[in-house]
Amino acid sequence: MREIQLPVNDETIRELRVGEPVLLSGLMVTGRDAAHKWMMETFIKKTKEPKGDDLQVYEALKKLLNGAVIYHCGPVVSGLDSKDYKFVAAGPTTSIREEPYQAAVMKHFNLKGVIGKGGMGAKTLQGCQETPGVYFHAIGGAASFIAQSVKKVLGVYKLEFGVPEALWVIEVKDFPVVVTMDSHGQSQHTVVESASHRVLEELLAQPY
Numbered sequence: 001m002r003e004i005q006l007p008v009n010d011e012t013i014r015e016l017r018v019g020e021p022v023l024l025s026g027l028m029v030t031g032r033d034a035a036h037k038w039m040m041e042t043f044i045k046k047t048k049e050p051k052g053d054d055l056q057v058y059e060a061l062k063k064l065l066n067g068a069v070i071y072h073c074g075p076v077v078s079g080l081d082s083k084d085y086k087f088v089a090a091g092p093t094t095s096i097r098e099e100p101y102q103a104a105v106m107k108h109f110n111l112k113g114v115i116g117k118g119g120m121g122a123k124t125l126q127g128c129q130e131t132p133g134v135y136f137h138a139i140g141g142a143a144s145f146i147a148q149s150v151k152k153v154l155g156v157y158k159l160e161f162g163v164p165e166a167l168w169v170i171e172v173k174d175f176p177v178v179v180t181m182d183s184h185g186q187s188q189h190t191v192v193e194s195a196s197h198r199v200l201e202e203l204l205a206q207p208y
Helices: 010-015 033-044 054-065 102-109 122-130 143-147 188-205
Strands: 002-005 021-030 069-071 076-078 086-089 113-116 134-137 150-157 167-181
Touching: 021 054, 021 113, 033 054, 033 102, 054 102, 054 150, 054 167, 086 143, 086 150, 102 122, 122 134, 122 167
Parallel strands: 002 021, 021 069, 069 113, 113 134
Antiparallel strands: 021 167, 076 086, 134 167, 150 167
16 A cells, blocks of 8 residues: 655656555645635635635645645534544545536645545546546545544634534544546546446346
């Protein structure tokens, strides 16, 4: 199993191929629907004016996300009152919801990886080739186990989005993932989907 320290360079990303298991260590940021929509509208398409602490958060994210990964995760977090934050559960959420935003976010922030479950579509796959970057599939249904890889919560941005939708900055050690979309245009999700369609067609064609 390959071990990768975050942030990561283009050369290492280009070496990764579909099916390769990886252990990630270093800093990553969580982000789901609200975060991606906010980044796209406020700083990429600029259809909304920045407000509140938007500009300060943006400057921080530019540094944090450069060469890093974003994790599609809505964590369960303890210590909200004391701000002694700890991830109790940290399982991946379904990534396809971010398909309208992901390629643009990857390019804008120089993201080298996206972590989630279920894979993403053609637009993100193209983004992986251009940025370059990869999609890492995390283990679904193992939220408590994955939380053990989160060694420290370093901070949080946009907590007003709600705990699951906020941008949590975390330090991880040996975070287990598998490359399922690489920077060479290969997607394991497309392969599985095509195979499933063939099986379905065969079943529907059978006489009863």
